Amino acid sequence: MQVEGAGHPLKLTGAARAGALCGAGCAPSGRLKGVPSRRRPLDPKPGTTRPDDGRPQAQTHTHTVTDFEAEVLPGLEPFAVAELKGVAGVQQVRVEEGAVGFRFVGNPAKLVHLRTVVAVYQTLHFAVPRPRALLGHEHLSRLREAVATLGSRQAFKSFRLSAAGSDSAVFVRLTEVLSQETGLPHVPDEGELLVRVRRAQTGAGWEVLLRLTPRPLSSRPWRVCNLAGGLNAALAAVMLRLADVREGERVFNPMCGSGTLLIEQGLVSPARLVGCDLNPAALACSLQNAQAAGLTSVELFEADATATGLESESVDVIVTDPPWGDAVGSHTGNAALYPALLGEFARVATSGGRLVLLTHELRLLERVLAAQSSWEVLQQFRVFHGGHHPHVYLLIKR
Numbered sequence: 001m002q003v004e005g006a007g008h009p010l011k012l013t014g015a016a017r018a019g020a021l022c023g024a025g026c027a028p029s030g031r032l033k034g035v036p037s038r039r040r041p042l043d044p045k046p047g048t049t050r051p052d053d054g055r056p057q058a059q060t061h062t063h064t065v066t067d068f069e070a071e072v073l074p075g076l077e078p079f080a081v082a083e084l085k086g087v088a089g090v091q092q093v094r095v096e097e098g099a100v101g102f103r104f105v106g107n108p109a110k111l112v113h114l115r116t117v118v119a120v121y122q123t124l125h126f127a128v129p130r131p132r133a134l135l136g137h138e139h140l141s142r143l144r145e146a147v148a149t150l151g152s153r154q155a156f157k158s159f160r161l162s163a164a165g166s167d168s169a170v171f172v173r174l175t176e177v178l179s180q181e182t183g184l185p186h187v188p189d190e191g192e193l194l195v196r197v198r199r200a201q202t203g204a205g206w207e208v209l210l211r212l213t214p215r216p217l218s219s220r221p222w223r224v225c226n227l228a229g230g231l232n233a234a235l236a237a238v239m240l241r242l243a244d245v246r247e248g249e250r251v252f253n254p255m256c257g258s259g260t261l262l263i264e265q266g267l268v269s270p271a272r273l274v275g276c277d278l279n280p281a282a283l284a285c286s287l288q289n290a291q292a293a294g295l296t297s298v299e300l301f302e303a304d305a306t307a308t309g310l311e312s313e314s315v316d317v318i319v320t321d322p323p324w325g326d327a328v329g330s331h332t333g334n335a336a337l338y339p340a341l342l343g344e345f346a347r348v349a350t351s352g353g354r355l356v357l358l359t360h361e362l363r364l365l366e367r368v369l370a371a372q373s374s375w376e377v378l379q380q381f382r383v384f385h386g387g388h389h390p391h392v393y394l395l396i397k398r
């Protein structure tokens, strides 16, 4: 399928959206039955437990209580917490900068459908004073079992160890022994199972974190085409949650690049999706990604986002990450681009329409917002993304 020339919208039609709508809600509900563990919250030894109240058990329920940690882009923690709290079995949520810890009762396969986090790790706590003690038989057995359980759900071909001082003798030895114990070769930069070793975040001891998936969750399987300046998919998912898209609404993504925002929206709920970009190569990239995601109803067209040709008041939601003037565009160009964008967005948005915008051009955007009256800022926050601290803005059209 070709992307057509300027002004010719391309409707994607055809292949069925097999599995495309399967987000967290599509995951089979946890197979493990039972009630939450009665272990004390800070018990450092999670594992398989059985109800034991002294009475005969009519039937035995086996359930696994395990500690996990979600890696999160700093600034997005509240969104990750909200998403996690919607997953049955998530308990005892603790927030730190860039990480959300929690306990989980159920099948961890449910956790790999989270959209607003970068990655999820199982956390193993070891009451040891220094990492050398992890080489002890008991701790190695525990690690081997945890890796084997993880490997029974998700095949890993190799592993890599990440720790402060990972080239020290003790970590080199731990890496060798882990390779022997798990049967996985150690591949320093590319190993699929990421094993992180660090001091316990609270209290004494050390922790080993095992990433549940070979790639971060934010590296979406639909991304078959990459472009410079491509948006982190977890951040795109957060921007869309902020936009609060309702069924049947028309969502416009000007400057769509590789299509991250359109695809993330298409995968969580049906909406009328429209994207444009000046660059035909970007449109072709969006198209490839949308097809890989199984989406069949994305409208893409080549246009300048400052003069889209869309009808006035025809879109309910606009989501966009205009150039920041470093990897894409220039600061001089942005000085003229941003006011023109805000004007065009005000023209095409319905009254009460929402605009969610991510930018690092903070002073410029503040000046542009101060000089106009169409958009009111409802929310603004900072996020750490790609070595920068851009802000996400939620605006509503007056």
Ligand SMILES: C[S@@+](CC[C@H](N)C(=O)[O-])C[C@H]1O[C@@H](n2cnc3c(N)ncnc32)[C@H](O)[C@@H]1O
Binding pocket: 227, 228, 229, 230, 231, 232, 254, 255, 256, 257, 258, 259, 260, 261, 276, 277, 278, 279, 282, 303, 304, 305, 306, 321, 322, 323, 324, 328, 329, 337
């Ligand atoms: C930061 S990138 C968008 C990245 C996108 N969200 C993604 O995930 O790939 C900005 C995009 O804006 C496009 N662009 C720049 N100026 C434009 C303009 N005036 N009109 C339309 N598109 C423009 C560029 O071609 C580029 O694809």
